[in-house]
Amino acid sequence: MTQRILVLPGDGIGPEITRQARRVLDACREAGLDIDIEEAPVGGAEIDRSGVPLAPETLEKAKGADAILLGAVGGPKWDTMPDIANRPEKGLLALRKELNLFGNLRPALLYQQLVEASSLKPEVVSGLDIMIVRELTGGIYFGQPRGRETREDGTRYGYNTYVYDEHEIRRIGRVAFEMAQKRGKKLCSVDKANVLEVTILWRDIMNELAPEYPDVELSHMYVDNAAMQLVRAPKQFDVIVTGNMFGDILSDAAAMLTGSIGMLPSASLNESGQGMFEPCHGSAPDIAGQGLANPLATILSVAMMLRYSLGAPDMAARIEQAVGAVLDQNLRTADIAYEGTRQVTTEEMGDAVLAAF
Amino acid sequence: MTQRILVLPGDGIGPEITRQARRVLDACREAGLDIDIEEAPVGGAEIDRSGVPLAPETLEKAKGADAILLGAVGGPKWDTMPDIANRPEKGLLALRKELNLFGNLRPALLYQQLVEASSLKPEVVSGLDIMIVRELTGGIYFGQPRGRETREDGTRYGYNTYVYDEHEIRRIGRVAFEMAQKRGKKLCSVDKANVLEVTILWRDIMNELAPEYPDVELSHMYVDNAAMQLVRAPKQFDVIVTGNMFGDILSDAAAMLTGSIGMLPSASLNESGQGMFEPCHGSAPDIAGQGLANPLATILSVAMMLRYSLGAPDMAARIEQAVGAVLDQNLRTADIAYEGTRQVTTEEMGDAVLAAF
Ligand SMILES: CC(C)[C@H](C(=O)O)[C@@H](O)C(=O)O
Ligand SMILES: CC(C)[C@H](C(=O)O)[C@@H](O)C(=O)O
Numbered sequence: 001m002t003q004r005i006l007v008l009p010g011d012g013i014g015p016e017i018t019r020q021a022r023r024v025l026d027a028c029r030e031a032g033l034d035i036d037i038e039e040a041p042v043g044g045a046e047i048d049r050s051g052v053p054l055a056p057e058t059l060e061k062a063k064g065a066d067a068i069l070l071g072a073v074g075g076p077k078w079d080t081m082p083d084i085a086n087r088p089e090k091g092l093l094a095l096r097k098e099l100n101l102f103g104n105l106r107p108a109l110l111y112q113q114l115v116e117a118s119s120l121k122p123e124v125v126s127g128l129d130i131m132i133v134r135e136l137t138g139g140i141y142f143g144q145p146r147g148r149e150t151r152e153d154g155t156r157y158g159y160n161t162y163v164y165d166e167h168e169i170r171r172i173g174r175v176a177f178e179m180a181q182k183r184g185k186k187l188c189s190v191d192k193a194n195v196l197e198v199t200i201l202w203r204d205i206m207n208e209l210a211p212e213y214p215d216v217e218l219s220h221m222y223v224d225n226a227a228m229q230l231v232r233a234p235k236q237f238d239v240i241v242t243g244n245m246f247g248d249i250l251s252d253a254a255a256m257l258t259g260s261i262g263m264l265p266s267a268s269l270n271e272s273g274q275g276m277f278e279p280c281h282g283s284a285p286d287i288a289g290q291g292l293a294n295p296l297a298t299i300l301s302v303a304m305m306l307r308y309s310l311g312a313p314d315m316a317a318r319i320e321q322a323v324g325a326v327l328d329q330n331l332r333t334a335d336i337a338y339e340g341t342r343q344v345t346t347e348e349m350g351d352a353v354l355a356a357f
Numbered sequence: 358m359t360q361r362i363l364v365l366p367g368d369g370i371g372p373e374i375t376r377q378a379r380r381v382l383d384a385c386r387e388a389g390l391d392i393d394i395e396e397a398p399v400g401g402a403e404i405d406r407s408g409v410p411l412a413p414e415t416l417e418k419a420k421g422a423d424a425i426l427l428g429a430v431g432g433p434k435w436d437t438m439p440d441i442a443n444r445p446e447k448g449l450l451a452l453r454k455e456l457n458l459f460g461n462l463r464p465a466l467l468y469q470q471l472v473e474a475s476s477l478k479p480e481v482v483s484g485l486d487i488m489i490v491r492e493l494t495g496g497i498y499f500g501q502p503r504g505r506e507t508r509e510d511g512t513r514y515g516y517n518t519y520v521y522d523e524h525e526i527r528r529i530g531r532v533a534f535e536m537a538q539k540r541g542k543k544l545c546s547v548d549k550a551n552v553l554e555v556t557i558l559w560r561d562i563m564n565e566l567a568p569e570y571p572d573v574e575l576s577h578m579y580v581d582n583a584a585m586q587l588v589r590a591p592k593q594f595d596v597i598v599t600g601n602m603f604g605d606i607l608s609d610a611a612a613m614l615t616g617s618i619g620m621l622p623s624a625s626l627n628e629s630g631q632g633m634f635e636p637c638h639g640s641a642p643d644i645a646g647q648g649l650a651n652p653l654a655t656i657l658s659v660a661m662m663l664r665y666s667l668g669a670p671d672m673a674a675r676i677e678q679a680v681g682a683v684l685d686q687n688l689r690t691a692d693i694a695y696e697g698t699r700q701v702t703t704e705e706m707g708d709a710v711l712a713a714f
Pocket of ligand 2: 449
């Protein structure tokens with residue numbers, strides 16, 4: 001049966017990186033993958049077109065798709081929009097919420113060919129391979145009540161609500177425990193249980209799940225310590241599981257440890273295996289349209305899509321091998337280029353991956 | 358007039374590091390500083406004694422003191438206490454709140470003698486000197502409502518409230534702008550204004566303050582990006598201002614960049630200049646009582662106390678110079694020792710600082 005893929009290029013470098021990823025998807029189709037690809041605007045591009053970051057018909061298409069490939073959304077052009085409910089980011093948050101994509105997988109993997117690109121000492125990061133499992137549809141990102149108001153005495157105040165129930169915690173916990181089972185069998189749950197009640201519940205539920213996964217070693221760490229340990233000795237981690245807000249912060253820090261955030265894909269999955277796949281990096285408006293962007297994170301997001309949503313792990317492995325091969329050929333986009341490597345454009349990088357596929 | 362200092366050793370390594378810091382305070386008194394020193398238990402030590410982490414009489418003493426020197430609180434012994442309201446950390450949080458110590462100054466300063474101790478490449482961190490200004494008595498740490506409950510259908514949930522009003526934001530903003538004026542004149546305000554309404558207000562207030570400090574260059578950064586930039590290129594920052602939760606996470610990451618968290622002091626100040634001073638590191642129960650702890654962060658906290666609360670900047674500078682001198686003498690506690698340096702105990706480090714004072 002034909003599987004349906006929706007490509008949402010978005011803003012900034014989104015269009016140029018998804019263009020290269022689409023070429024890889026086309027190559028997969030030629031190699032026998034039965035897929036149908038459609039494209040739609042989202043984020044700032046859609047605001048410019050229709051006034052909202054996610055059009056109702058695009059949401060419908062997304063719901064009907066087996067998998068979504070997203071470029072990136074946002075940029076300074078829309079940052080000053082007074083109405084937060086209508087900024088590019090809200091399109092992304094709405095997709096996550098409406099499709100129930102609660103399970104966000106964010107690998108922080110160091111490519112040995114790029115060890116020099118890290119700001120950390122080679123011995124600290126060489127071989128780094130962490131998987132961050134971030135809860136994506138709950139927590140303070142979506143908690144009610146929220147808003148800005150003015151008190152009777154004229155004082156303005158703002159508030160958000162950090163809330164989780166046990167079901168939300170349990171289902172992301174299961175994703176993380178299962179991920180740990182497939183990897184190094186170590187799971188570190190990150191919370192702030194010495195201060196925040198909601199994360200005491202988080203810790204309780206993780207502890208309750210642990211006996212079901214006796215082969216996984218569960219530990220707990222406060223978020224401030226986790227931020228420190230990621231800098232000090234990141235290789236101590238295998239799988240990290242945490243809530244939406246802490247996951248946002250820690251996954252970006254972890255990604256940056258590798259020195260090659262332009263290389264890192266991500267997956268956001270729901271309970272039926274439907275997923276949205278996107279690079280970890282943002283829309284980089286400052287370099288958009290210049291052929292400088294690194295398409296590899298988006299191409300590797302296609303590999304994650306094949307593995308997690310389309311049931312084509314072999315094809316996924318072929319893409320990953322092709323990416324490894326172009327790195328071995330010493331080809332680099334600007335973000336990961338250094339002396340002795342050959343700098344190529346976004347499109348040339350796509351060419352090289354296709355040639356190695 | 359005699360100024361009153363309350364020393365709260367706390368738990369873990371707290372007693373041994375404050376012991377060395379007291380010796381430095383004694384030396385200051387002998388050198389002419391008119392102070393009176395009293396000591397009291399807090400945190401786990403006080404729980405063991407009286408059942409609560411902060412005794413009412415200790416709180417009264419703290420209110421009456423001109424400055425407080427705190428070691429560290431907490432440890433595994435009390436981590437499993439079911440009642441979060443009675444854990445060691447609550448003693449610390451109550452002191453902050455009751456004394457209105459909203460302005461938390463956390464320097465992340467790299468000592469050139471210790472550049473090798475960092476997990477980052479020397480060129481990335483050499484010369485690093487960031488000041489993080491963290492709001493300490495508001496935000497999600499203290500927001501109401503908060504708690505854990507069970508819904509009618511039996512589902513457990515937990516919640517906390519992230520709330521700020523404009524006055525709270527403005528007063529910490531002023532501390533940060535003034536700090537930037539005294540330093541490199543660059544202030545970066547960290548928020549998550551693309552998702553959290555409370556931090557949109559935060560950003561608005563910072564922008565409203567900016568015209569009063571025309572010599573300071575204000576910028577804004579999302580917290581996930583800030584965590585990345587601290588890893589990638591930390592020297593881009595001068596002063597960072599942020600809320601309680603983000604400040605907890607970012608200040609620990611920034612401190613760890615220096616590779617010598619055992620060196621970093623902190624100050625928590627209220628509007629009348631009264632302050633609590635403590636090392637950035639924790640109570641390190643695993644090494645307590647073995648003479649391994651580094652007393653320098655606590656000794657440097659005494660220097661901050663002299664500068665910010667006791668009006669004795671010259672004496673503060675003398676302490677800081679003495680600490681620089683012992684590093685130049687190649688003396689190191691275990692946490693910062695490496696080949697070619699001389700490892701000393703906690704007390705020997707105290708001896709050396711006193712000799713150089
Ligand atoms: C763009 C923004 C809303 C988003 C988030 O905070 O989740 C991004 O930072 C991410 O991590 O995917
Ligand atoms: C011990 C804990 C409550 C405290 C905090 O989170 O503020 C600590 O981490 C700190 O940063 O001083």
